[in-house]
Amino acid sequence: MxxxxxxxxxxxxxxxxxxPGKDYLESLEESIQGGVTVVQVREKDADTGEFIKIATESKRICDKYNVPLIxxxxxxxxxxxxxxxxxVGQDDMEITLARKLLHAGTVLGLSCNTAEHVAEAVKLGVDYVGIGAVWGTKTKNLTNPIIGVRGVGERLKELDGTGIKAIAIGGIKSSNLWRTLHGSISVSGRALDGVAVVSDIVASRSPKEAATALSNIVRAFKDDQSQVRSLSTKNGVIDKVSEFVNKIRTVGPLVHQITNNVVATQSANVTLAVGASPIMATEPVEMEDLAKICGALLINIGTLRADGLDGPRLAGSFANKYRKPIVFDPVGVGATSFRKECVKELLDLFQVGVIKGNAGEMAALAGTSEVLSKGVDSxxxxxxxxxxxxxxxxxxxRCVVVLTGPIDYISDGTSVAVLENGDPLLxxxxxxxxxxxxxxxAFCATAMHEAEVQDNERTRIVDLERLFVGAIAGxxxxxxxxxxxxxxxxxxxPGTFLPALxxxxxxxxxxxxxxxxxxxIY
Known part of the structure; x- marks a missing residue:
């Protein structure tokens, strides 16, 4: 075994x-002290004698800390x-031959880029798979396409019902680790068992601290996965919604909005009306500073331009970094290939907390022709x-979805709230x-302000339970x-309705x- x-x-x-000046063995030991749980020695350019020497020295350190060596x-x-x-990789020694040559109980892992690769790995009986490349990487010449975070989940479903472990590989670092872990989950709920990291640790002058940062994120994610949601009844949801409606004017959250310039003024006005504060900013150089101080980020692609993508890219990435919820509104995504491509890029880049759209927009995102769109309408x-x-x-x-229409449907992937309010004048x-x-x-910002107060700091990239209620409240x-x-x-x-609203x-x-x-509530 x-x-x-x-x-x-x-x-x-x-x-x-x-x-420069950092010794390999010193770096290796510090990284293990920081939280590395398994080490793979990769020496592409070393001859056999040198490889064995490096591997022997590495194993001595790994054995000292009871860390497995691959x-x-x-x-x-x-x-x-x-x-x-x-x-081994797809083009290296065949798994069946490697299994015959190795001692019983030796762990065998296989790199996989496609779902077919993973399915074949299951048939071959490997112990774990490395799925990727998830992000672009400079540490390896890629021969297969980058699959993105959302592509990992599609491949993980091939492991359902097996005991095979899975790690993500390719360009992973502390700044994108939460996004990688949270987004890389199959529809059945199968999550990653870990992540492979190279430069974020090896290239660091403080590998212990780098490894600790990565380890803390993985641990927090696994703890989050084990938590059970508590809100599943109508009364429980309405009680929490009422609480947020009362709190929002006291909290007065700042909401950063990159939005449709056709209705920017109206959007700012309604934000103020419900008790929050809007800031309508698109300049890329401001994005990190705003992510530090805002309570939530709204990205609305209604009037997005090809030369205006840097703002949303950076805003979303920094919102993830500082654990601020992102509400994503893919206005008219099904209308043009440009919108579809932009939305795919953005959703691959950062993890959103809420996706809101009408039936046509949601159908386009989901890749179904069940509902069509006409411009921004269904x-x-x-x-x-x-x-x-x-x-x-x-x-x-891996987020809350708000499907708007005469009846609104909201889900966190477990519960579904069906809302039948609203006047036709809307x-x-x-x-x-x-x-x-x-x-x-605005209400998601209020919901997460509660988390910040209660938990002292925001550890989760998406708090599904709080954002579910925040979306219902909105x-x-x-x-x-x-x-x-x-x-x-x-x-x-309509003319008198808007100011009255x-x-x-x-x-x-x-x-x-x-x-x-x-x-x-279903």
Missing amino acids: AKDIDYSVYLVTGRDLLP INDRVDVALAVGADGVH VGSGFRDPVSFVRDFAKRE GKITGSGCMLGSIIA VLVLTVASEIVAKRPEVKG IDGLAGVSAQDVRSHAKVT
């Missing part, structure tokens, strides 16, 4: 990456030094089973959907306010929401 290995932080060595490619070197395992009667759709889509994207004014995105972002506040103001005698149509949002109370809410 192969040795039971903790793959959490899987170090792949690379002596050519060491900082040899890259070379079965002969692994046998010579008594290594715990061998990792065509057709909608999804045949919207409850299952939003649940499955939320589970796939569909008669420009930008009501964009305004909803702003309001959802939708209910807008739709309930619309019902209340539509009955006012001064509201004659802003007034209504400024005055809507938790009791209004509680008494009007038409919510079903």
